[in-house]
Amino acid sequence: MSPPSTPRGGVSVGAAADIGSNSLHLLVAVVGSHRLEPLLDESVLLGMGAAIDSAGFLGSVGRAGLASAVVRYAEAAQRMGAGSLTLIGTEPLRRAFDAPGILAAVKGASGLPVFVLAHEEEGELTLLGVTLGRRVTSELAVVDVGGGSTELVLVGPDRAPHTTGLAIGSTRLTTRLVAHNPPLASEIAALRAEARARLAAAPIGRPRRMIAVGGTASNLLRVLPAAALDRLLTRRRLAEALDVLASEPFEEAAARHAVNLTRARTLPAGAAILEAVLERYELDRLHVSEEGIREGTILAVARGGVAWRDRLPELALGWGR
Numbered sequence: 001m002s003p004p005s006t007p008r009g010g011v012s013v014g015a016a017a018d019i020g021s022n023s024l025h026l027l028v029a030v031v032g033s034h035r036l037e038p039l040l041d042e043s044v045l046l047g048m049g050a051a052i053d054s055a056g057f058l059g060s061v062g063r064a065g066l067a068s069a070v071v072r073y074a075e076a077a078q079r080m081g082a083g084s085l086t087l088i089g090t091e092p093l094r095r096a097f098d099a100p101g102i103l104a105a106v107k108g109a110s111g112l113p114v115f116v117l118a119h120e121e122e123g124e125l126t127l128l129g130v131t132l133g134r135r136v137t138s139e140l141a142v143v144d145v146g147g148g149s150t151e152l153v154l155v156g157p158d159r160a161p162h163t164t165g166l167a168i169g170s171t172r173l174t175t176r177l178v179a180h181n182p183p184l185a186s187e188i189a190a191l192r193a194e195a196r197a198r199l200a201a202a203p204i205g206r207p208r209r210m211i212a213v214g215g216t217a218s219n220l221l222r223v224l225p226a227a228a229l230d231r232l233l234t235r236r237r238l239a240e241a242l243d244v245l246a247s248e249p250f251e252e253a254a255a256r257h258a259v260n261l262t263r264a265r266t267l268p269a270g271a272a273i274l275e276a277v278l279e280r281y282e283l284d285r286l287h288v289s290e291e292g293i294r295e296g297t298i299l300a301v302a303r304g305g306v307a308w309r310d311r312l313p314e315l316a317l318g319w320g321r
Helices: 048-055 059-079 091-095 099-110 119-131 170-177 185-199 215-223 225-230 235-245 250-257 261-280 293-307
Strands: 005-008 011-019 023-031 036-045 086-089 114-116 140-145 150-156 159-166 209-213 232-234 285-288
Touching (some): 011 293, 023 059, 023 293, 036 293, 048 059, 048 170, 059 099, 086 293, 091 114, 099 114, 119 159, 119 209, 119 293, 140 261, 170 261, 185 261, 209 261, 215 232, 215 235, 215 261, 215 285, 232 235, 250 261
Parallel strands (some): 086 114
Antiparallel strands (some): 005 011, 011 023, 140 150, 150 159
């Protein structure tokens, strides 16, 4: 995969799209040493995780839909000046029985390979996106609640990043435990109990601060106007969000908070998972970052070139000042 192009005046433009449980998400951005300036940031909900959960595979219709979306995004990235689009695959592609067929469909339609990430690579790219390549100066935890799994990265100034993938995600938890619209109080209690039980397997650590990335955290900010101002989710605010979401049918929540209907359905489970993560590490709050795995991928490709994947452990530690 070639590094970002330099179409005009030495300015490089990079593009990355990640194939996750809920969506295909594209970012095109101008690249600096420790800065990205977004040119295009959009996503399309495909529901891959739910399909794979129920059947174990995506199927021909799902593969065709994904391939078509990738082609559209590759063309958009090219129009914005990116030399190439880096495609990364996460949790659903790690467990789909037809993953080889999915990769072949995307490659056949777009000419682009999909890099299916291991948990460690996913964590390193997310960390790189959060820090924008700056070195970590204190104990830090980075959490990404996806549809099918939760990625957790622990890192410090004197230790390399340690990534753990937990088999608990907002879509998977919702499918198992929520049958009513809106969720019953007993279902909210079940979400919380299951999240706490699963987080018991998270690694031991004493992070001084926590950063959340991804659609779950960013959409929860829309539920709570005060949180949208300072981008902080506290235990109290997460409990408030759960109360709000338990009182609104999914359709009403989607319209009122300007979130996708599919996302509105899974937000209670996402809030329960973030609440459990804070409890696990005895923290009261976390910061919600707009940056994440796509930013990390663009920076990794810009910095590491064709060898970006081999250099990830080094790149995740940051560079320069």
